[in-house]
Amino acid sequence: MNASYEWLRAIVSFDYTPEQLRDLITARCCPVDELVRLRADLASVVVGQVIEAGPHPDSDHLWVTRVDAGKNELLDVVCGAPNVKVGAKYPFAAAGTTLPGGLKLEKRKIRGATSNGMLCSARELGLGTDHEGILELDTTLPPGTPFLEAVSAGDTRIIIDVTPNRPDLLSHLGIAREIAAATGGRAELPALDGANVSVPALVRATNEGASGGIRVKLEDPEGCPRYAGIFVRAVAIGPSPAWLVERLAAVGSRSINNVVDVTNYMLHEAGQPMHAFDAALLGGSAIVVRRARAGETIRTLDGVDRKLDPSMTVIADASSAQAVAGVMGGSTSEVSDATRDIFLEVAYFDPASVRRTRRALQLGTDASYRYERGIDIEGIPRALERAARLIVAVAGGRIDGAPIDLYPVPKPAPSIPLASAHVARLLGEPVSEPEIATLLASVGFTVSAFANGRASVTVPTWRPDVTRNVDLIEEIARLRGYDSFSAELRPFRRGTVPDSPLAILSARVREACVRAGLLEALSMPFVRGGESTHVRLANPMAEHEAYLRRDLLETLARRAEHNLAQRHRDVRLFEIGSAFQPSLSGLPREEMRVAAIVMGHRHPPHWTEPAAPDFDEWDAKGLAELIASAVASGAAVELLDAGEGDVLWWIAIAGDVRGSARRLALDAPVWASAAFGIELTLAHVSSEPVAPPGESKLQSASHAAQPSRFGFRPFPSTPSTFVDVALLVPNDLAASRVERSIRDASGELLESLAMLSEYRGTGIPEGFRSIAWRLTFRHPERTLRDKEVAGRRDKVVRTLEGELGVRQRTT
Amino acid sequence: MSTSLDDLRTGLEELRRANLEALAKARSVDEVEQTRIATLGRARGGLNDYKAHITALPPADRPAFGALFNTVKQELEQAIASRHAELSASAPAPAAVDLSMPARRQWRGARHPVTIVLAEIEAIFRDLGFTVATGPEAEHEWYNFGALNFPPDHPAMDMHDTLYLERGGLLRTHTSPVQIRTLQSYPPPIRIIAPGNVFRRDFFDASHAPMFAQIEGMAVDEGVSFVDLKATLANFANRFFGETKTRFRPSFFPFTEPSAEMDVACRICNGTGCATCKQTGWVEILGCGMMHPSVLEAAGLDAQRYTGWAFGMGPGRMALQRFGIPDIRIEYDSDISFLEQFAQ
Numbered sequence A: 001m002n003a004s005y006e007w008l009r010a011i012v013s014f015d016y017t018p019e020q021l022r023d024l025i026t027a028r029c030c031p032v033d034e035l036v037r038l039r040a041d042l043a044s045v046v047v048g049q050v051i052e053a054g055p056h057p058d059s060d061h062l063w064v065t066r067v068d069a070g071k072n073e074l075l076d077v078v079c080g081a082p083n084v085k086v087g088a089k090y091p092f093a094a095a096g097t098t099l100p101g102g103l104k105l106e107k108r109k110i111r112g113a114t115s116n117g118m119l120c121s122a123r124e125l126g127l128g129t130d131h132e133g134i135l136e137l138d139t140t141l142p143p144g145t146p147f148l149e150a151v152s153a154g155d156t157r158i159i160i161d162v163t164p165n166r167p168d169l170l171s172h173l174g175i176a177r178e179i180a181a182a183t184g185g186r187a188e189l190p191a192l193d194g195a196n197v198s199v200p201a202l203v204r205a206t207n208e209g210a211s212g213g214i215r216v217k218l219e220d221p222e223g224c225p226r227y228a229g230i231f232v233r234a235v236a237i238g239p240s241p242a243w244l245v246e247r248l249a250a251v252g253s254r255s256i257n258n259v260v261d262v263t264n265y266m267l268h269e270a271g272q273p274m275h276a277f278d279a280a281l282l283g284g285s286a287i288v289v290r291r292a293r294a295g296e297t298i299r300t301l302d303g304v305d306r307k308l309d310p311s312m313t314v315i316a317d318a319s320s321a322q323a324v325a326g327v328m329g330g331s332t333s334e335v336s337d338a339t340r341d342i343f344l345e346v347a348y349f350d351p352a353s354v355r356r357t358r359r360a361l362q363l364g365t366d367a368s369y370r371y372e373r374g375i376d377i378e379g380i381p382r383a384l385e386r387a388a389r390l391i392v393a394v395a396g397g398r399i400d401g402a403p404i405d406l407y408p409v410p411k412p413a414p415s416i417p418l419a420s421a422h423v424a425r426l427l428g429e430p431v432s433e434p435e436i437a438t439l440l441a442s443v444g445f446t447v448s449a450f451a452n453g454r455a456s457v458t459v460p461t462w463r464p465d466v467t468r469n470v471d472l473i474e475e476i477a478r479l480r481g482y483d484s485f486s487a488e489l490r491p492f493r494r495g496t497v498p499d500s501p502l503a504i505l506s507a508r509v510r511e512a513c514v515r516a517g518l519l520e521a522l523s524m525p526f527v528r529g530g531e532s533t534h535v536r537l538a539n540p541m542a543e544h545e546a547y548l549r550r551d552l553l554e555t556l557a558r559r560a561e562h563n564l565a566q567r568h569r570d571v572r573l574f575e576i577g578s579a580f581q582p583s584l585s586g587l588p589r590e591e592m593r594v595a596a597i598v599m600g601h602r603h604p605p606h607w608t609e610p611a612a613p614d615f616d617e618w619d620a621k622g623l624a625e626l627i628a629s630a631v632a633s634g635a636a637v638e639l640l641d642a643g644e645g646d647v648l649w650w651i652a653i654a655g656d657v658r659g660s661a662r663r664l665a666l667d668a669p670v671w672a673s674a675a676f677g678i679e680l681t682l683a684h685v686s687s688e689p690v691a692p693p694g695e696s697k698l699q700s701a702s703h704a705a706q707p708s709r710f711g712f713r714p715f716p717s718t719p720s721t722f723v724d725v726a727l728l729v730p731n732d733l734a735a736s737r738v739e740r741s742i743r744d745a746s747g748e749l750l751e752s753l754a755m756l757s758e759y760r761g762t763g764i765p766e767g768f769r770s771i772a773w774r775l776t777f778r779h780p781e782r783t784l785r786d787k788e789v790a791g792r793r794d795k796v797v798r799t800l801e802g803e804l805g806v807r808q809r810t811t
Numbered sequence B: 001m002s003t004s005l006d007d008l009r010t011g012l013e014e015l016r017r018a019n020l021e022a023l024a025k026a027r028s029v030d031e032v033e034q035t036r037i038a039t040l041g042r043a044r045g046g047l048n049d050y051k052a053h054i055t056a057l058p059p060a061d062r063p064a065f066g067a068l069f070n071t072v073k074q075e076l077e078q079a080i081a082s083r084h085a086e087l088s089a090s091a092p093a094p095a096a097v098d099l100s101m102p103a104r105r106q107w108r109g110a111r112h113p114v115t116i117v118l119a120e121i122e123a124i125f126r127d128l129g130f131t132v133a134t135g136p137e138a139e140h141e142w143y144n145f146g147a148l149n150f151p152p153d154h155p156a157m158d159m160h161d162t163l164y165l166e167r168g169g170l171l172r173t174h175t176s177p178v179q180i181r182t183l184q185s186y187p188p189p190i191r192i193i194a195p196g197n198v199f200r201r202d203f204f205d206a207s208h209a210p211m212f213a214q215i216e217g218m219a220v221d222e223g224v225s226f227v228d229l230k231a232t233l234a235n236f237a238n239r240f241f242g243e244t245k246t247r248f249r250p251s252f253f254p255f256t257e258p259s260a261e262m263d264v265a266c267r268i269c270n271g272t273g274c275a276t277c278k279q280t281g282w283v284e285i286l287g288c289g290m291m292h293p294s295v296l297e298a299a300g301l302d303a304q305r306y307t308g309w310a311f312g313m314g315p316g317r318m319a320l321q322r323f324g325i326p327d328i329r330i331e332y333d334s335d336i337s338f339l340e341q342f343a344q
Ligand SMILES: [Zn+2]
Pocket: B266, B267, B268, B269, B270, B271, B272, B273, B274, B275, B276, B277, B278, B279, B281, B282
């Protein structure tokens, strides 16, 4: 909502500066987004005082003056005005400034005398038509003061972010009411010059009537609960007077012609949209408020042909739609310079219906904006009367017949019971009954006398948002001032809700990733996707982002590529987020996942190691184990050889495959290193409804003890003994398989098994590699003898030879 | 010194490892010579010590040990000789170690700045007795709108430009559905916060993203009031921002009544007005309000008996302010040079 400071001042008197008004509206109603000085083009004009003046040596109508403009020195200024006086103050524009209208002032010589700027007339400043000399200022402000501070020239536009619940604030009258509530004053629409023609009283009817020569029929009272109109004959369409043009300009609205300007003026002043039809162009001299017919079309005022449907309400003449109700008029019956007689519509259209129509037509207007939120249905007669007077005042003409008012089912003002105890309970502090009554009355509520702590509150018709007692409590709180309530921390009871296991798990996994040296990325879940594999959005923002990711690596890989494009070679990213799988019924299957990507140097390059190694698959495997352990919370983690395409390992937790570690194919420059990706599911996120609407399904809120993941093992009291063994392992035999046999054959005294090295090449038969392991044995009670260990080694070697055909390396 | 074969073998292994490492690090012939004396000479702790132990071993173990001893001795002799040759060939550089040379470092990990802010918020509310709840991002329309008192065909819906799923449901536009899910699952008293991602059909610009983090909070019990809301949130602001002035002003959310917005004094101009705060001296931090009775009723609660308050804020924007990030898109680029600024 654009409000004009001056317009508000015409409705309610106050002493606030625009800044104070902004703070007041913000504190009591809605936030003010911005204050716009409308004469910013005068910002560089200052107060100048003429210190000396003398005739120009080479001219008989010019003066050479010396002006104090707040600078350190006096400026020479040539002036042609006959009324220049020494000691007087004038608006002064220094060389270098641009005047309204675009005239850029430069330092120049006028008939040999230097002029450093200009003393300005009202007309030169765009403040009027008076060019009878320069504008003498009646001010005590010192020279150099901005001109706009010295005069009240220039309105301020107050841009208010009106919340959807406050349609009453979409008008100057509504905002003025709030100001009046703060000052204790009264908001009253001002009398306007010449707007005093008498308007006959409205003739109330249910669904049919006439005004002037127009017959009006209301066939759709659901879409249009109230329809009023007035016939004005013999208007002269033409430009609006300056005051009207200025008012509209102040709120950012362009002047069109005097009649249309009056309707716009009323929209901004009273919040009542109106529409003027050229009565001569209404076929059959009829207005019919009805549903659009199937296939019916209309060319709206913006020149676009629009298809209507029977869900929409239209204003039609005898044959065709002439306006889309509450949204926009049609071009056929538009008021033009040739218009003589007008029919002025002042109606109330159903908010939800206007909203649906506006959305279907994708056509939002100032009118639809207000109708959607709900206008003051009882304000219609006043608004109609004022608009008719204004039209006659600015466009001439005469009112023909009594205005018609079709209002089949008057809406009674709702009445809400209010208990002062409820106010105190919700707000946490008592508000006295007289104060409640005063506060509510200040913005138009009628409060009955309190009896036993209860009163009945009648809601003003311009406040459709107030329907329950909590709405009244909000009114009380905001009018008293939210800041007037205490902010004292009071005792509270501990909640029953245990921490979400998912939140705990995510935090633990995140910590593990950060400790592993990874950087947490944040990516959008939208992908190019595919119909059968991905979940599609119904209204995507772009076709290449029409689906939701099914894997985190899908989007994290794009982040890695972004980094490569920034020439970052060493990419170490992780992300924790949701992935979505299509589901046959209802919502997608949602999983909380973790993903990581590593590529480039394994650690920051160091001067001792000019060619630092890159991350390889063994780093990826280790990282996968580390992240999986964090996810597993103590359950067994296994990495299963996959060797399928890019997948290197499946990651299993407690026997379930929960993710994988893989090579990643990226869109990467040639210098990029090999990339590895890891992805794991933390948990399924249920989107099942907890219980049907209005019901609950309470869970027991017991806090179960967390079993510990850790346990202490006593230190051994005997020494361990190790033996190394090098084996020739066929290339196609998995080392993990060999390890399993070693463990089985070693018996329970084997404490650890560590791979020492792998070697291929000289001395090793084709198709084999030599792998060396260290077997460490320990007996819990005594020192193992060398012979015993050697015996075990021999058994291991025999078993391997028998089971797997693996022999000991002899060279 | 004990005389088990294992001990001797472990000792020899260690001697070998330590001396090979010392040789690799040696930067001068002198250093190599020192190693030679320590290892092959008569000094204590050298190979010589081990020779003496042979006789102490059981005769059966002696050949094994002897073989190992000789292997190690030969290896060290060769290593000393070759390192000696290497260093005498290159220019003798007896320079002392330059301790100003850079350290060998590890990659440092980092949480995303938005996570950092979320964690700070979480920690403060945990102190105030809140636990953490979560919910799905793909939601039913009822949890996102109906249960939260959004009337159909109401302009309030314009505040939530929604991304719908083709097969029904939507991407939640706020974390408030978690309020309903929690209220349906647990009895009052309830004090929870609910962090998570939310979605709007907003195109990217410097301050908007189609997905962003939100953190929701809710307290429900008998006698919970607007004063509690103000107190808790002002307390939060003082701890998150350091002692600060707060301002509560009217706002509108369908699911709260009264609704409010909490501002804190602009930290850039200290409340005097600047471009950041649009000359107002205040910066908006969160939306909040007393829970609308219809919301409590939607979750099966007795709205006569219980009252509640709730709030929601955007850690993404708070991270912009906290860390001085000029454009929200930077948060989503996940550029390493950006993320590394938050390394621990
Ligand atoms: Zn500021």
